[in-house]
Amino acid sequence: MTALAPRRDEPDLSFLLDxxxxxxxxxxxxxxxEIGLTARMHCVLVHALEDERTQVQLAEIGDMDKTTMVVTVDALEKAGLAERRPSSTDRRARIIAVTPEGEKVAKRSQKIVDEVHRDALEALPKGDRENLLRALNSLAEGHLATPAEASAARRARQ
Structure with missing residues (x-):
């Protein structure tokens, strides 16, 4: 015997967003x-190009744990796209520096990311795109800006 699904009075926002x-x-x-990158590699490259940043800072920006960040930077180094270097401002710290080849790849990958985002938004009428972006920004900067502190809350795998 199959149980009936409970009646919903509210839209399943979690499902829609997930x-x-x-x-x-x-x-x-x-x-x-197609260009040999992961989303994490792209994230590290573009944010390392913006400013001199440590591995820890880049991990925070990309919402990566320490192990994932190390693996990502190792892959970028192996590909010749980035390297660990001493910081120019703190001799104890090491930064992730993007190589000239890494800079070219980052520009290419940013175009790819922008195209994927543009394609998704273009599936909506123009007014709906603007409304969606405004609403999502409002949630991200307001009511849903900070995760719950509950220890049972787990983040989905990226």
Whole structure:
């Protein structure tokens, strides 16, 4: 005997956000894989180009744990796209420096990321795009800006 699903009075926002985010991430992963990058590698490259940043700072920006960040930077180094160097401002710290080849790849990958985002938004009428972006920004900067502190709350795999 199959139990009946409970009646819903509210839209399933969790499903809508999770599903669309998952599909967008898979499309992004496929597009970036064509140039040999992962989304994490792209994230590290573009943010390392913006400013002199340590591995810890880049991990925080990309919401990566220490192990994932080390693996990501190792892959970038192996590919010749980035390298660990001493910081110019703190001799104890090491920064992630993007190589000239890494800079070219980062520019290319940013175009790919922008295209994936543009394609997703272009599936909506123009007014809906603007409304969606405004609403998501409002949630991200307001009510949903900070995760719950509950120890049972787990972040989905990236």
């Amino acid at each position: 599903h669309t985010s998952h599909v967008l991430r898979t499309r992004m992963a496929a597009a970036l894989a």
